[in-house]
Amino acid sequence: MRDDSVTTTKQATKQAKGSEEHRRQMAKRRARFLELYDFTSGHGLEIGPLDSAISDKSVDDVSYVDIFDNAGLRAHYGDDPNVLVDLIPEVDFPHYVDGTFRDLATAAAPGAPYDWVIASHVIEHVPDFVGWLDQIARLTVDGGALLLAVPDRRRTFDRHRPPTTVGQALEAHELGQTRPGTRALHDFSASVIRLDPKDLVRGQPIPGRDRRVHPTLDEARRQVERGRAGEYVDCHVWLWTPTDFLHQIQELRALGAADWYVETIAPQRRKAGEFLVVLRRSVDGQAPEGLVEPAPDTDLPGWLYDDLAPAHERIEELEKRVRRLKERSDRLQAEVDRLRARHPRALLSRLKARLSRHG
Secondary structure (H helix, E strand, O other): OOOOHHHOOOOOHHHHHHHHHHHHHHHHHHHHHHHHHHOOOOOOEEOOOOOOOOOOOOOOEEEEEEOOOOHHHHHHHOOOOOOOHHOOOOOOOOOEEOOOOHHHHHOHHHHOOOEEEEEOOOOOOOOHHHHHHHHHHHHHEEEEEEEEEEHHHOOOOOOOOOOOOOOHHHHHOOOOOOOEEEEEEEEHHHHHOOOOOOHOOOOOOOOOOHEEOOOOOHHHHHHHHHHHHHOOOOOOOOOOOHHHHHHHHHHHHOOOOEEEEEEEEEOOOOOOOOOEEEEEEEOEEEEOOOOOOOOOOOOOOOHHHHHHHHHHHHHHHHHHHHHHHHHHHHHHHHHHHHHHOOHHHHHHHHHHHHHHOOO
């Protein structure tokens, strides 16, 4: 299931908006990535661009890897209203060749090593993201960059789902999972909701169960049965908040399960349902020279802290408002004190009435 297929009933499809509007949106998106890392230099790889490539072959030295070649992608997505097949770039390295699947490290090996890699809304779909990160590490140079766009589970259709854990990631890696398993398929299908991130910014409450896409468990049961039968059923396997992601990369590295350091986690735009990350590959097991990872905001588990953060922000906002009102009240009281001895009682009464209205 594609990310934009269940986000909200109010959003128009890409085909309805048209190719030119999508190009304008992608130009803005490219600019956001370039603020974090200059991929106009060096040799790069973009994973799964489909019709929304961040890089541009006319400007960047980049190769594209995707699940199928261009003919296969056009055939697979030809009827999808949220895919503009005319914007799919030329795929250099398809995973499937003559019906045989090649993993990322094998498929993209002819162009390696890469100075940078881009993957936008990919990592959350990967059944074994620990193994996926390892494959990218094998494809990149020492200190190479991995730029990610990652959904923020608090602001997407995953809002009703519990956070995923390092233990689950380690288990998926040990099992060598190549398809989303029962846990992911059930949790996704049973809990997915219709949600527009902008509604949360406007102060709308978190949607309840009545906004779930599948009101019964029949769809969850069906998707799990498809997966058990050996079919690849796409879904969000992993869920993060920015703090969660930082903590989990650090924890995986401490366990020897990841070769990546977090260089940057971009500030969350309030109306967006994602956050951007720049990871850097280790150099001889150490952080690249000069890299200092962002300090964790809290000792709490990331999911708990990030869920509480909006409440803390609201409290701080109200406290600032109280301070401003107190300062205004103090100024008015000073005016009353100054005028008390010099003005008639009637005027003083009016000033006190004014003070009471603003106090």
